């Protein structure tokens with residue numbers, strides 16, 4: 001006998017699956033609630049039932065400042081890689097949605113698409129400080145294209161995250177380090193500034 005679940009039942013299962021993954025990623029209740037439609041009370045119940053420890057440091061609103069993706073350099077590099085993962089997995093937001101209210105953006109579908117993308121990124125960069133909520137903010141800010149954006153490195157063509165308000169051109173960390181190194185090598189050392197000085201003494 002062919003038994004097919006109703007759309008409502010399937011969606012109910014999807015909400016539970018996503019809630020479990022997001023709780024494991026220590027996402028704040030507000031964001032999980034927006035994506036799964038579970039209330040904070042229901043999430044507390046699920047957390048206890050699934051025996052997932054709560055992170056007491058994660059309270060209040062999610063961090064939203066785009067500056068944290070640009071500074072320091074490590075954050076900029078990791079953000080660029082995460083943004084490239086999002087493009088590969090097709091999670092990039094279209095620009096016209098970027099300015100929509102946050103509760104309209106945080107959907108079950110976005111959560112389901114972003115979870116495997118974020119998990120693939122963390123599998124490659126387990127020490128990264130970019131948590132799931134920062135990943136959400138990152139894709140929203142990139143779609144807005146106001147303060148931060150994605151460009152190609154002017155030297156090697158790699159994907160780089162740029163500060164739209166900064167005067168520097170798009171350049172990846174690797175190429176920037178290489179340029180600094182070359183500049184340091186081409187700078188005359190104090191001893192060789194005037195080779196004739198020693199002879200005149």
Ligand SMILES: [Zn+2]
Pocket residue numbers: 153154155156157158171172173174175176
């Ligand atoms: Zn480069």
